[in-house]
Amino acid sequence: MISTKNPKRLIVILGDHLDYQRFLPADFDPSDDLFWMAEASEESTHVKSNKHRIVCFLSSMRHFRDHLESLRLPLAYHQLNEGGSSSTLSDYLEADLRKWKPETVRMTKPGDFRVESALAEIISRQGVRLQMVEDEHFLCSSEEFIQHAQGRKSLRLEFFYREMRRKHQILMDGDKPLGGDWNYDKDNRESFGKQGPPPSPSDRGSPPDSTTLEVIALVDRLFPDHPGDLSSFRWPVTPEDADAELDRFISDALPLYGRFQDAMWTREPTLFHSLISAPLNLRLLDPRDAVRKVEDAHLAGHAPLSAAEGFVRQVIGWREYVRGIYNWKMPDYRSDNFLGADQSLPEFFWTGESDMACMRSCLTQVLETGYGHHIQRLMVIGLYSLLRGIHPHEINDWFLASYVDAVDWVTTPNVIGMSQFADGGLMASKPYCATGAYVDRMSNYCKGCRYNPKESTGPNACPLTTLYWSFLDRHRETLSSNRRMSMQLRNLGRLKEDKLAEIRKAADCHLHQS
Ligand code: SF4
Numbered sequence: 001m002i003s004t005k006n007p008k009r010l011i012v013i014l015g016d017h018l019d020y021q022r023f024l025p026a027d028f029d030p031s032d033d034l035f036w037m038a039e040a041s042e043e044s045t046h047v048k049s050n051k052h053r054i055v056c057f058l059s060s061m062r063h064f065r066d067h068l069e070s071l072r073l074p075l076a077y078h079q080l081n082e083g084g085s086s087s088t089l090s091d092y093l094e095a096d097l098r099k100w101k102p103e104t105v106r107m108t109k110p111g112d113f114r115v116e117s118a119l120a121e122i123i124s125r126q127g128v129r130l131q132m133v134e135d136e137h138f139l140c141s142s143e144e145f146i147q148h149a150q151g152r153k154s155l156r157l158e159f160f161y162r163e164m165r166r167k168h169q170i171l172m173d174g175d176k177p178l179g180g181d182w183n184y185d186k187d188n189r190e191s192f193g194k195q196g197p198p199p200s201p202s203d204r205g206s207p208p209d210s211t212t213l214e215v216i217a218l219v220d221r222l223f224p225d226h227p228g229d230l231s232s233f234r235w236p237v238t239p240e241d242a243d244a245e246l247d248r249f250i251s252d253a254l255p256l257y258g259r260f261q262d263a264m265w266t267r268e269p270t271l272f273h274s275l276i277s278a279p280l281n282l283r284l285l286d287p288r289d290a291v292r293k294v295e296d297a298h299l300a301g302h303a304p305l306s307a308a309e310g311f312v313r314q315v316i317g318w319r320e321y322v323r324g325i326y327n328w329k330m331p332d333y334r335s336d337n338f339l340g341a342d343q344s345l346p347e348f349f350w351t352g353e354s355d356m357a358c359m360r361s362c363l364t365q366v367l368e369t370g371y372g373h374h375i376q377r378l379m380v381i382g383l384y385s386l387l388r389g390i391h392p393h394e395i396n397d398w399f400l401a402s403y404v405d406a407v408d409w410v411t412t413p414n415v416i417g418m419s420q421f422a423d424g425g426l427m428a429s430k431p432y433c434a435t436g437a438y439v440d441r442m443s444n445y446c447k448g449c450r451y452n453p454k455e456s457t458g459p460n461a462c463p464l465t466t467l468y469w470s471f472l473d474r475h476r477e478t479l480s481s482n483r484r485m486s487m488q489l490r491n492l493g494r495l496k497e498d499k500l501a502e503i504r505k506a507a508d509c510h511l512h513q514s
Pocket of ligand 1: 355356357358359435436437439440445446447449450451452453462463464465
């Protein structure tokens with residue numbers, strides 16, 4: 001519904017700002033304000049997005065549009081061009097600014113610096129005032145994070161996380177952490193052992209409604225060569241779907257979530273994980289509600305403290321922390337490349353065709369479903385990329401394209417900082433590097449692999465193990481000042497020169513053959 005007179009203010013709602021609780025500004029005036037939303041094809045193609053990710057955004061946007069219309073709020077909505085011609089948010093906005101000549105554009109701070117700078121430029125070029133507002137979905141404002149970060153020699157999640165727990169009184173007993181410890185990470189690292197995982201919840205997700213089915217057909221038609229098998233699409237696209245998924249997680253998965261947070265198993269993509277990161281990142285779910293419900297489940301005796309604490313740490317700790325770093329350090333952060341990694345992304349990242357069982361399993365899963373849990377991301381795909389020396393920019397774009405919950409503020413710190421150590425240690429105190437033995441301990445991938453995780457050279461050498469030693473060898477000098485790397489570098493020093501020469505040759509061979 002658009003009123004006949006020109007709006008004085010456009011209220012831009014971006015595709016990941018679908019906050020049903022906070023979208024209406026306190027000073028909203030229906031006679032002067034117009035909500036503005038646009039489905040731009042560039043948002044699906046600037047990185048070759050997985051179809052699950054595209055459907056998740058578009059269907060959620062259309063449900064949000066329907067919500068605004070049901071409230072009879074004024075809205076201009078540009079639907080994806082079914083003819084297939086490309087479109088950008090900037091083009092749509094510029095045309096509307098020319099047409100309506102509003103005085104102001106109001107926008108919640110975007111979670112992608114690329115979008116923020118493109119729209120800000122258009123708005124400024126049209127001589128329109130930009131009213132940028134803080135994203136109140138988050139518990140920690142950008143300013144509050146900068147106050148926390150400035151003046152510290154190094155940033156560590158743990159200190160930030162404790163501040164958040166105290167400030168928001170989550171899992172607290174007065175000013176002390178519930179149970180006596182802040183962090184039960186040591187209880188979150190069990191593997192499944194030979195017997196495999198206990199039965200995990202099978203009835204996950206929400207069946208697509210008619211709006212989502214329409215979007216699925218559209219995406220299959222417009223983006224036929226993008227990865228993703230939409231026959232399995234069950235991601236939440238409304239607040240009701242998101243609440244239902246959170247409730248299912250709490251009732252069926254939370255009790256074992258903590259223990260098996262880091263474990264992996266073939267053909268078990270979701271295990272005891274929550275599957276709420278996508279609706280959280282689209283703002284369909286409020287992080288405060290999610291952590292309170294999990295806290296309540298623990299207090300009611302339904303789940304151990306280690307499980308509840310592990311979940312809370314991810315939501316009010318890690319998630320807020322990476323967003324704070326993104327807003328603080330962008331735009332330069334995206335170009336960081338501390339280790340000088342210069343390899344291009346191998347083609348098999350787009351097909352999953354690899355004779356490494358761990359990579360095949362994790363890549364196939366994400367290419368088909370848009371999903372992988374954090375250890376599959378960090379300690380298989382991220383680890384391989386780090387050891388191989390793939391350029392951080394290339395691997396960052398691949399992560400942004402591939403995961404259903406990916407938005408630049410999430411992927412860039414997680415990839416550049418955490419997984420690729422490209423920021424030189426701002427986020428992580430050392431590179432997350434390991435041999436194939438780690439994958440062997442935490443999964444059953446190696447049982448079905450032609451390689452042997454214990455071998456670094458020879459016909460059965462595990463590429464992760466070979467590349468691990470070659471990584472340490474390449475970066476020996478750079479990492480020598482990092483005390484947390486001293487044991488790994490000492491072990492490297494024990495390798496005889498002829499063994500190292502064999503490893504270098506094997507690593508070279510792997511790079512050229514895959
Ligand atoms: Fe992966 Fe190496 Fe294990 Fe094969 S042996 S699954 S490549 S870690």
